[in-house]
Amino acid sequence: MEPILKVVHLTHIYGTGTPFERSAVEDMSFDVADGEFLGIIGHTGSGKSTLIQHLNGLLKPSSGQILLEGKDIWAEPKKIRDVRFRVGLVFQYPEYQLFEETVYKDIAFGPTNMGKTGDELDCCVREAARLVGIRDDQLEKSPFELSGGQKRRVALAGVLAMQPRVLILDEPTAGLDPAGRENLLANIRDYHRNKNGTVIMVSHSMEEVAQNVDRILVLKSARVLMQGTPKDVFCRADELLSAGLDVPQITRVAMALKERGLAVDPAVYTTEALERQLLTLRKGAAGC
């Protein structure tokens, strides 16, 4: 199947021709399959933010291409706004961009810009609100009366209402408490599963990425360091650690157990998986 999004030798250089010239993205190539949940991980300054702003045409590549459903998004620069409707980007701390008098109007901003009106618009807004668990009676409230976690969900709904083919989230859970984090991640998982949407999630947290995504893209110093399923990536936990990146705590426990001579496969990243492994070990031991 053709990938929905294809990044080909993407390079982005800031401050060309000045003494501050530096590349934020260097020769990145990767595919995003239709319906996939991709996690992007890397340090601050690894190029994550610059990369995702290319995927919806907010930034223009210095060289290289981004193909959306097989078509270069910059083939017709005048139509770049259409790309932004098809690739929805939710920025970090998106609650700070809310501006309308009511939650409803704020969610409607994107679809209205697309030219939607009447029942069609209403349908988009209500569906998006439902996806993130905003109740009907909250739609007529001012977004500024809501709690921090709710505001963020409204902002997410504002992008979902455009019904994008690809949804990109930049650190969607930053600054939330554990319950808020879990709620939001559940919203995103539901959207991915029920709408069969393609989701790209940028995160600092290895645990969060490992437990939610199908595939991980690891960035380091403006380049792609590795990509693969969580299992593939955490197989190379040593490499990640030496690159100064974290691995999930549970992976470190598994690594420590292996060091202590237990027959544990260290490429695990959920407590359930490690628990299962350890239980088979116990059964094996009991059999002897």
Added chain:
Amino acid sequence: MSTILQTENLQYIYPAVEEGEGATVALRGVDLKIEKGSFVVILGHNGSGKSTLSKTFNAILLPSAGSVYVEGMNTDDEEHLLDIRRRVGMVFQNPDNQIVSNVVEEDVAFAPENLGVPTAEIRQRVDRALDAVGMVEFAQHAPHLLSGGQKQRIAIAGVIAMEPDCIVLDEATAMLDPTGRREVLSTAHWLNREKGITVVLITHHMNEAEDADRVIVMDDGKIAMDGAPKEVFVRVEELRSLGLTVPDTVDLLDRLRRDGLDLPLDALTVDACADAVAEALR
């Protein structure tokens, strides 16, 4: 050991913003004693009252009922206001909104300038404070060009320059990336260990509590749990019901215990956890 912070039946009510709305009760009777030189972590979900509590420690908020004492001084007493604020320094969540000046060393000097410290001594304090947070080489930099972790360290230096006895970090790590979080945490631990400064760290990241002397869990304006990290984290079910997660190590041990393995629950660190599991399976 002596007590540095003490609250007695502390209550705080946020008045209603608009008429017709009810007032919000944030603290419903908190009795707390914090020992000098200790490292205390206060955990709780959003709205549990932990931030309100911390703001009563240096008279930014005054109790609606009950009282708060800083080294025996009642925070209600206007006369001691500056003395209390000097002794209990605060670092907040958003690093951008607490830096006053556009030169790092001028910002660090802000508090001693307000206190009327003589110029020569301000210079010494600024240098010492920047040294303590490892930011000496950035003295002349513009703060807005620094990373989040570096900005927070500048904010900490700005507090240290008051020569406080206690530093309260009010979700100071919440907006930082893992690197920044580590920078701030290790700075806080260093100040506690080497300078004997009492640290009160307010957070919702459980793993930041691993190395604390004491963990206090807040819920609904009251203290729900209080004890050493090992004592608190083993209460897995309770923590979950309070909207908090336990470290994955504890989660694993908890699961294995339910599966019938004989394991302790208080092996918090990766190594301790691995040791315990290896021991049980051998």
Added chain:
Amino acid sequence: MLKDITLGQYFPGDTIAHRLDPRTKLLLVVLYIVGLFCADSGLTYGVMIAVFLTCARISKVGAKALVRGLKPVLLIIIFTGILNLFFTPGDYLFQFGVLHISRQGIKLAVQMVLRIMLLIMGTFLLTYTTSPIRLTDGLERLLGGLKKLHVPVHELAMMMSIALRFIPTLIEETDKIMSAQKARGADFESGNLFHKAKALIPILVPLFISAFRRADELAVAMECRCYHGGEGRTKLNPLKYAARDYWALACGAAVTAGVIVLGRFGF
């Protein structure tokens, strides 16, 4: 786009111009402006141009940076030039309908354009060589006498330095909000003026809300650091006049006095 704003930009350096006390520099700028407005002839303008070039040389500020400073006011300069050139009555050299060019008009146009350019580039020399903090310190001390008249000098200076501190933060924030709204299909480029103004609402509302939130948090943070007004404050880097300040002021006063005297005697 927004990053091009050079407002109050400071180029760190270690020239005499950088080391002068900000109060000295502020007073010198006042003297310089007085001189500019008293200059009325080729000779006196020549003196002022020489003064400006010398100062620019001493402070080692590049010509590029100075010219760039003129960009935002280019329109005003051109407008002033044209207005004076075409609408000054006198001995007409050229006439076309209501438009006419007179000898006096040419002189006035050249003078006005030169005056504005020198004025702006001169004040830019001040901001290029003085950090905003020292500039506000200088202002606060210079205007200190007004405190007796109940002018809140300290508060004004504090407000100004905080405003300067937050300019980069707010610019960054504006960029971010713009990108976020663009991602939701906001369009800032097309449409007529009314549409463009309306398109700013999604930027301005979040920006204001965030500015208020920042102000709130900053106020609390300042209180936590024992801020209680200007009373009894000391300084990390207190302002002190040095010998060079007296020399600079003496030179400045002499030049301005010279220009005034030359003007009096009709040179």
